[in-house]
Amino acid sequence: xxxxxxxxxxxxxxxxxxxxxxxxxxxxxxxxxxxxxxxxxxxxxxxxxxxxxxxxxxxxxxxxxxxxxxxxxxxxxxxxxxxxxxxxxxxxxxxxxxxxxxxxxxxxxxxxxxxxxxxxxxxxxxxxxxxxxxxxxxxxxxxxxxxxxxxxxxxxxxxxxxxxxxxxxxxxxxxxxxxxxxxxxxxxxxxxxxxxxxxxxxxxxxxxxxxxxxxxxxxxxxxxxxxxxxxxxxxxxxxxxxxxxxxxxxxxxxxxxxxxxxxxxxxxxxxxxxxxxxxxxxxxxxxxxxxxxxxxxxxxxxxxxxxxxxxxxxx
Numbered sequence: 109x110x111x112x113x114x115x116x117x118x119x120x121x122x123x124x125x126x127x128x129x130x131x132x133x134x135x136x137x138x139x140x141x142x143x144x145x146x147x148x149x150x151x152x153x154x155x156x157x158x159x160x161x162x163x164x165x166x167x168x169x170x171x172x173x174x175x176x177x178x179x180x181x182x183x184x185x186x187x188x189x190x191x192x193x194x195x196x197x198x199x200x201x202x203x204x205x206x207x208x209x210x211x212x213x214x215x216x217x218x219x220x221x222x223x224x225x226x227x228x229x230x231x232x233x234x235x236x237x238x239x240x241x242x243x244x245x246x247x248x249x250x251x252x253x254x255x256x257x258x259x260x261x262x263x264x265x266x267x268x269x270x271x272x273x274x275x276x277x278x279x280x281x282x283x284x285x286x287x288x289x290x291x292x293x294x295x296x297x298x299x300x301x302x303x304x305x306x307x308x309x310x311x312x313x314x315x316x317x318x319x320x321x322x323x324x325x326x327x328x329x330x331x332x333x334x335x336x337x338x339x340x341x342x343x344x345x346x347x348x349x350x351x352x353x354x355x356x357x358x359x360x361x362x363x364x365x366x367x368x369x370x371x372x373x374x375x376x377x378x379x380x381x382x383x384x385x386x387x388x389x390x391x392x393x394x395x396x397x398x399x400x401x402x403x404x405x406x407x408x409x410x411x412x413x414x415x416x417x418x419x420x421x422x423x
Contacts, residue, residue: 114147114168114189121159124152125197131190133181133410136173138239139374139383140331142181143410145171145190153197154267154297161295162271164189170269171409172295174244175216178334183380184411191295193243198297203227207303208262213243213296217250220301221315230306231260233314237322239334243296248405249283253318258283260301266294273297286338286405327365331374336364336387337402345402346370352397354390362386372406384408384418392421 114129131148134141151157164170169188173179198214201223209229211220217235220242224232234255238245246264249257261283264276274294282289322328337345346369349355355369361376362383372383391402401423412418 118163118165120163123149123156123160125156125160126150126194133173133176133186133190136192137176137179137181137333138331139180139333139378139380141183141374141378141383142380143183143185143413145186146188148190148192150192150194151197154265154273156197157191157193157295157297158267158271158273160189160271161267161269166269170293172243173409174214174241175239177239178244178248178406180333180380180383180406180408182384182408182410183413183416186410193241193295193297198243204300207305209301209303210298211242211301212298213241213246215242216240217242217245224303225308225311225315228305228308228311229303230311230314231255231303232301233311233318236315237318239328242299246281246296246299247288247290248286249288251286253314253321256283256285257301260303262300262302264296264299266290266296268295269293325368327367327371327373330365330371332365332371333406335370335405336372337370337391338405340400340402343400344370345405348394348398348400348402349390352390352393354393357386357390357393359386359389364390379416380410381413381416381418388418388421395421395423 128148131145171186171190173192193214195214198212200212201215202210204210217238217240221232221236234252237252238250245257266274339345349369354364356366357364360382361378363373363375365371365373395401
């Protein structure tokens with residue numbers, strides 16, 4: 109792909125953000141693998157984002173990424189424009205009246221938890237243990253430790269593919285487990301979240317418990333994308349992976365963690381192909397063992413390299 113000419117002939121308004129052709133996505137994803145984005149755009153602010161989208165022909169695909177913690181990019185790269193919201197323009201976290209926080213979609217989950225602690229707002233401790241950004245948390249209804257975004261959500265702002273700004277309430281988000289029903293083309297730019305008043309000691313204790321669990325039960329210092337599969341009804345994904353004999357299972361440098369077998373790891377120079385093949389093989393083995401069809405929690409995007417496609421397991 110050659111992203112340098114992607115926007116040739118398109119009447120673009122003056123843009124204040126950063127455009128990078130052929131941007132290597134292995135520098136962004138926590139797996140440290142994957143091909144290039146044809147063109148990466150990091151807008152200066154919401155107006156800058158809306159201006160590009162309004163001018164961009166609909167036939168050019170647009171992909172939104174966060175900090176890359178729950179993301180697998182395939183080796184053939186990503187066609188079109190990849191948009192990443194930088195913390196400088198989208199990372200503000202401000203305290204509002206009535207126990208509310210106004211949060212930019214580029215803010216890290218961990219920073220939101222820290223600001224909530226300073227403000228004496230409870231119920232945000234779960235974000236302390238999620239290595240992602242708020243935009244991704246909104247999209248997938250991120251959760252941990254018995255709490256999820258839907259419980260803290262008040263409203264959100266988002267820009268659609270045509271550059272139109274939308275306001276969304278809880279009904280429009282249509283949240284369910286690890287899923288939002290908001291239209292796929294919406295790019296969240298900020299949100300308002302709410303939590304109950306609580307003591308600093310209680311909040312800090314909850315955050316410390318989250319941190320302790322992460323450090324003792326999850327391979328947080330590895331090149332990993334976090335939880336690979338969603339928890340099925342009535343059981344945990346890691347239990348089913350373990351029952352299928354896939355703890356430590358390996359394809360090339362891609363393996364299921366010995367510490368937490370629902371975490372996939374790049375143990376060296378794993379390709380996107382290796383990681384996705386490992387995941388689909390685990391899905392097949394789990395189904396053969398328990399009849400449960402695991403759903404991916406990690407987002408897989410981009411094109412396969414020719415001749416190295418990975419077919420999804422279908423029973």
